[in-house]
Amino acid sequence: MEKLNSAVAKVPEITLVFWIIKIAATTLGETGGDAASMSLNLGYLVSTIIFAVVFLIAVVAQVKADRFNPVLYWVTIIATTTVGTTLADFADRSLGIGYAGGSLLLIFLLLASLLVWYRTMGSVAVTTVSSAKAEMFYWVTIMFSQTLGTALGDWTADTAGLGYSGAALIFGGLLLALVIAYYATQIPRTLLFWAAFILTRPLGAVVGDFLDKPIANGGLAMSRYGASIALVLFILVCGSIFRQRPAEAAH
Template identity: 35%
Template sequence: MRSPSDVDRQSGPVRVPDPTVGFWVAKAASTAFGEAASDFSIHVMPPVAAVLLGFVLFLIALGWQLTRRRYTPVVYWFTVAMVGVFGTMAADVVHVVLGLPYAVTTVGYAAALAAVFLLWWRTERTLDVHEVRTTRRELFYWAAVVATFALGTAAGDLAAIGLHLGYVPSILLFGVLILVPALGYRFLRWNGILAFWTAYVLTRPLGASVADWLGKPVTEGGVGVGSGWIALVFAIAMVVVVAVTARARRVLARESAVG
């Protein structure tokens, strides 16, 4: 039997956002930003320095997020953006430095994500983002998020480069795949937690494929806009979406309080 203090800790404020439409739009923008920002950074500075800088910014963002103890839009999405950058770098470093094929890194990160989910479930008996109310659950949540970004990066590269599909066919492939959990949840009564995490994984290769297609040179199958410009565009998109959804959330909260 749990003590009153245990109950209080379990019933604190939720520390991560509800998966609304705005959430998914911001998440997709963050994946594209992370891919483009990672590519840009390793071209304007030594790769080792870029990875170290990405790791430091990720730790700073995560530490800031963990001290909030509630969902704070600016802090949360800054952390997601830094996870996007560092997660991309982690996946790329394993492939480039260690020379592991994309198929191997994809399977490896899938296994890592499965291990996080298993440990999370065995410890907390829930993977529901609506129940992320304690520091321990939030740590599991962010471990899963990092693993999904690395897995998505590897899977996107596997499709576009390893399987020689190219960026546009990869966008279409992952665009279709992400409809599966959405439609399954909407019409077939799929488990909401399973549908959420499946979609969460698939937004990464979809967003990364879009960023690569727009940013990569024409000689590599891209449009040739440049990764720096693409990172800037999607960073602005993230800021706008987060600002709009945060404002709508405040208005709804005020109306609920008045009502």
């Protein structure tokens, strides 16, 4: 597994298309997770178990693949967003941790994952994700970031009282600030990447809630199934029109 092509990483090149698909995938994770746990009445725990199995299968397939496969990569990303949605909802609502408590716990786990990854591999840059060990750290970190995003998005929209549109503006503004920092400062690109990666998840969470929550609660009351299908089609169109290349691996 460690003898992979050293010229390329097994993750996509970071481009504008990457971020567009990432936001769509995180929004799909919210609508898809809610469709299973609420619309199908499976509950948060059962939905989490189902999506966790899908996530584990996808990660194993991703790690075993000998090169970057965009379909497999985005299926794995979507799996992390759906399990992140139901897991965060289970912790926040069923276990009674609350949005704030869940967010703090997940921030700790995310930072711990990044720290262990850095101390073990010497870098947390996506360009180093070309070995099985680096991939495992990568996907564990993403799992924590996706779950954190759901809790953070719900906390901002509900507990903080900003509503879905207000929370979307907040997270959208923070992402815009990161874009400006990318072009106007010398802040390490790896730090900016992970900050943006984390922030796209709560943005997707509140946008997903805005689409499918009742009008009385500030949403558009769209069908969760319809919204999910539309997002899947959007991702497929983007992936078909814009060819994604693997990131160049660090030497």
